[in-house]
Amino acid sequence: RNVSRTAPFWDDGPFGPSGVTYEGFRAKPSLQRKRRRRPLGGGGVSPAAAMPPAAPIISSVQKLVLYETRARYFLVGSNHAETKYRVLKIDRTEPKDLVVIDDRHVYTQQEVRELLGRLDLGNRTKIGQKGSSGLSRAVSAFGIVGFVRFLEGYYIVLITKRRKMADIGGHAIYKIEDTSMIYIPNDAVRVTHPDEARYLRIFQNVDLSSNFYFSYSYDLSHSLQYNLSILRMPLDILKTETTRTRQESFDIFEDEGLASQGGSCIFGICSEPYRKYVWNGKLLDVVKTAVHRDWLLYIIHGFCGQSKLLIYGRPVYVTLIARRSSKFAGTRFLKRGANCEGDVANEVETEQIIYDASVMSFTAGSYSSYVQVRGSVPLYWSQDISTMMPKPPITLDQADPFAHVAALHFDQMLQRFGSPIIILNLVKEREKRKHERILSEELVAAVTYLNQFLPPEHAIVYIPWDMAKYTKSKLCNVLDRLSVIADNVVKKTGFFVNRPDSYCSVLRPDEKYNVLYYRWNDLGGFVVPTGRLQTGVLRTNCVDCLDRTNTAQFMVGKCALAYQLYSLGLIDKPNLQFDTDAVRLFEELYEDHGDTLSLQYGGSQLVHRVKTYRKIAPWTQHSKDIMQTLSRYYSNAFSDADRQDSINLFLGVFQSEEGKPHLWELPTDFYLHQKDTMSLYQPRRSYTFWWTLGVLEYLPLPYDEVACAENRRKLIVKKFNKCDDEIDIHNEFFRPYELSSFDDTFCLAMTNSIRDFMPKNVGIDPSPFTVRKPDETGKSVLGNKSSKEETVLQRKTAASAPPPPSEEAVSSSSEDDSGTDKEDEGTVSQRSTPVKMTDAGDNAKVTENVVQPTKDIYGINLPESPSEDDLSIYTRFVQLGHSQHKQDRSHQPLCSKHIDGVIHLTAISTFSEDNIYEVQPPKVDRKSIEIFHAHIQAAKGIMQPLGKDDILLYREYIKNRYM
Numbered sequence: 001r002n003v004s005r006t007a008p009f010w011d012d013g014p015f016g017p018s019g020v021t022y023e024g025f026r027a028k029p030s031l032q033r034k035r036r037r038r039p040l041g042g043g044g045v046s047p048a049a050a051m052p053p054a055a056p057i058i059s060s061v062q063k064l065v066l067y068e069t070r071a072r073y074f075l076v077g078s079n080h081a082e083t084k085y086r087v088l089k090i091d092r093t094e095p096k097d098l099v100v101i102d103d104r105h106v107y108t109q110q111e112v113r114e115l116l117g118r119l120d121l122g123n124r125t126k127i128g129q130k131g132s133s134g135l136s137r138a139v140s141a142f143g144i145v146g147f148v149r150f151l152e153g154y155y156i157v158l159i160t161k162r163r164k165m166a167d168i169g170g171h172a173i174y175k176i177e178d179t180s181m182i183y184i185p186n187d188a189v190r191v192t193h194p195d196e197a198r199y200l201r202i203f204q205n206v207d208l209s210s211n212f213y214f215s216y217s218y219d220l221s222h223s224l225q226y227n228l229s230i231l232r233m234p235l236d237i238l239k240t241e242t243t244r245t246r247q248e249s250f251d252i253f254e255d256e257g258l259a260s261q262g263g264s265c266i267f268g269i270c271s272e273p274y275r276k277y278v279w280n281g282k283l284l285d286v287v288k289t290a291v292h293r294d295w296l297l298y299i300i301h302g303f304c305g306q307s308k309l310l311i312y313g314r315p316v317y318v319t320l321i322a323r324r325s326s327k328f329a330g331t332r333f334l335k336r337g338a339n340c341e342g343d344v345a346n347e348v349e350t351e352q353i354i355y356d357a358s359v360m361s362f363t364a365g366s367y368s369s370y371v372q373v374r375g376s377v378p379l380y381w382s383q384d385i386s387t388m389m390p391k392p393p394i395t396l397d398q399a400d401p402f403a404h405v406a407a408l409h410f411d412q413m414l415q416r417f418g419s420p421i422i423i424l425n426l427v428k429e430r431e432k433r434k435h436e437r438i439l440s441e442e443l444v445a446a447v448t449y450l451n452q453f454l455p456p457e458h459a460i461v462y463i464p465w466d467m468a469k470y471t472k473s474k475l476c477n478v479l480d481r482l483s484v485i486a487d488n489v490v491k492k493t494g495f496f497v498n499r500p501d502s503y504c505s506v507l508r509p510d511e512k513y514n515v516l517y518y519r520w521n522d523l524g525g526f527v528v529p530t531g532r533l534q535t536g537v538l539r540t541n542c543v544d545c546l547d548r549t550n551t552a553q554f555m556v557g558k559c560a561l562a563y564q565l566y567s568l569g570l571i572d573k574p575n576l577q578f579d580t581d582a583v584r585l586f587e588e589l590y591e592d593h594g595d596t597l598s599l600q601y602g603g604s605q606l607v608h609r610v611k612t613y614r615k616i617a618p619w620t621q622h623s624k625d626i627m628q629t630l631s632r633y634y635s636n637a638f639s640d641a642d643r644q645d646s647i648n649l650f651l652g653v654f655q656s657e658e659g660k661p662h663l664w665e666l667p668t669d670f671y672l673h674q675k676d677t678m679s680l681y682q683p684r685r686s687y688t689f690w691w692t693l694g695v696l697e698y699l700p701l702p703y704d705e706v707a708c709a710e711n712r713r714k715l716i717v718k719k720f721n722k723c724d725d726e727i728d729i730h731n732e733f734f735r736p737y738e739l740s741s742f743d744d745t746f747c748l749a750m751t752n753s754i755r756d757f758m759p760k761n762v763g764i765d766p767s768p769f770t771v772r773k774p775d776e777t778g779k780s781v782l783g784n785k786s787s788k789e790e791t792v793l794q795r796k797t798a799a800s801a802p803p804p805p806s807e808e809a810v811s812s813s814s815e816d817d818s819g820t821d822k823e824d825e826g827t828v829s830q831r832s833t834p835v836k837m838t839d840a841g842d843n844a845k846v847t848e849n850v851v852q853p854t855k856d857i858y859g860i861n862l863p864e865s866p867s868e869d870d871l872s873i874y875t876r877f878v879q880l881g882h883s884q885h886k887q888d889r890s891h892q893p894l895c896s897k898h899i900d901g902v903i904h905l906t907a908i909s910t911f912s913e914d915n916i917y918e919v920q921p922p923k924v925d926r927k928s929i930e931i932f933h934a935h936i937q938a939a940k941g942i943m944q945p946l947g948k949d950d951i952l953l954y955r956e957y958i959k960n961r962y963m
Helices: 109-122 196-203 224-232 235-248 281-285 404-417 437-451 467-472 478-493 511-521 547-567 581-601 610-614 620-650 729-734 785-797 828-832 854-858 868-884 926-939 948-962
Strands: 021-023 026-028 054-056 063-068 072-078 085-091 100-102 136-141 143-149 154-168 171-183 212-214 265-271 300-311 314-324 348-356 367-374 381-383 394-396 421-425 461-464 526-528 531-533 537-541 715-721
Touching (some): 054 224, 072 109, 085 109, 154 300, 394 437, 478 537, 581 610
Parallel strands (some): 421 461
Antiparallel strands (some): 171 212
């Protein structure tokens, strides 16, 4: 049978490439057919003009205050400008049930004050009666993590401190710094249980202040490619979704006050989060259908870091986001392989985002991203930790001849990333005694079996490479070999960029760019008129997916970074060298990323780093590696079991119930994660048709990003006025309603390529793509060893920015030096001259001439001196310019007539043109003079009689305030 290919979100009308049909789910290329353009409003339009006005929806609940009475909690939430309010009522008289009431009404500030005033008066007790008086303020917060219940009543978990960690197109990403857990039922109805305190202690072992992130306007569970793709949907789809949303919505106030003209309305789009990477999904499920969506704040766990790459003063933000899967989550030796649903242990999706911060708009700015994945080998395997061994033996727990669990896992990846899926297997291939090689043999068998039923062009690509073996070899450079693999991988998957290829990428007249031209045209992915899409993903694994995996991911990310910068027009060829400021900045990000993920899964930081594989690490690094190995071994042996219990309880894998075994009484959590062992028999998926129905029809595009009915149901589309706060990212980013200081801004406090990586010697080339010598790197002139270690420690622990004073009661100790922050980031001369030299013998170093010939830059040769004809034409042009701007100086004072060439600028305003010699007094009307005289008389105690309007206004004020 023939199944027609359906277009992605943006692929409608003028945005669609040629189609492909499939016969019997086997790829069969068909003749290219032209799609008919669908102009909006008649006539042909360009792709940019055809795009509908759409923007992400900004949550209107960003500040919360919890008010308490004896019978209820009242949670008042507002947007950051405090112009819109919502109220949530939580009943405290139910001992074990959660009763939450949301009226879904948007209040003004005055209405909220009146409501709280009435609640305060209604809850005051009589004089002499025992109890609280009125309404009391319990806590201030920035969001709701969720609601949880153990054996007694429910708790509410609130975010009480936050810190800004990254900025993507004006959308802030925050890290949770502190939380508060509040018991809801009051003491009169509370039913105590002896084991409640132990459950509470286990739940709080999950440190929410450690690498949990959220955003009010940017969906962190999805990639940048997905978030920008849904903003490019065709207009007719948006109208259909708006109608459906309005019919199904419980909010009767959502579309009030909108203008009837279509030009003044903008579509706000919000997508459902990808539940695999949401860590508080279970905590919010209990109230998901009862409250407005703005109360639901989804958080991810992993890593988020951002640095600023300054290219001759042009700010380019480099962002690294890691999303850790909440499925089959746990610690190193307790979670290996995969579960029965295809979810693997230690699965992390890493995305690097590059964008030009000069323009922050998603529609007008330049954005690029690349995604790669790490995860345990998708098989039923484990390691026995009952024996005290550094490397417990690997055992296969269950035979899987038809690769059922691997099929479920790769089906998930095809849905989210498309094809091709590339596996980079870094485990050892040659061992005296089989250990890691067991996994390689089983993985090869599984991939070979699954590829029998896939079309050849969408087959899973398997790349085995024994990284440990090549590391021990003195003749092989590990990173050079990884660079070759990385280049081939990026060529197959491509990357995402939201702008079309530059003209220089298409046409290169010079012969030396011929290789670059063919290299760029061989790049994979999916090309659309508005840019490029990444199709497929690289999946890297070793045994632990920590040290070797992080280095391999860094090399692939470095290769993708070069392509991204080239596609944005920031470098002239897609190639980056080591020992440049840009690569060192990127390496620091990846090392912080690797340390964080290693601490979460293995209990220690990275043992082997990029410098280890480059073989340039200092000898002191070996002792640190030994300490990290011991720390990891201690954590795995003694503390991993408690951490696993906490994760199981936090994620809702274990539900505490009266009369059933407690969490600490279970001998193993195998049955909690392998759900098919405790459920009725369910028919298995076909062993040959192992993918989800519909996935193959859209390949190489990911199924989650095509405009099918299932994906449309995941979107919430709503009409807004173009000036509404819920879509105004300008006000959300700049916040003109509050006073701020430049020294406290996030963009000045983040890691900077010039301040933190560029050498401070005089005459240094300021380009971040210039290769530095080891003795002239920025780290060698930062000062003594303690200051350098302190700088690195601040960057690793406190990440990018100091906490805003208005959001945290206690200031952080990780703020950057104020003197450094106040420097001008774009001034090269100030940055190039160090204030204090560490060595008196350091002389100013002058680099070679960095000016390249015009032939290399522009493709043409300019003569050293212009001809006489050209000089005469240029002289005539200058004379014409002088005569055009010649001024009449007859009325100038004598003292200024001798100054020639000074252009007098005239301000275009309503104010007079004054100088130091005379000032023309302004004209004041009669009414203003009377107001001024009345003001003077009032200061002397002589009051003017009140008018009728003033008396009516005062009566209205008294009536509203006191009656």
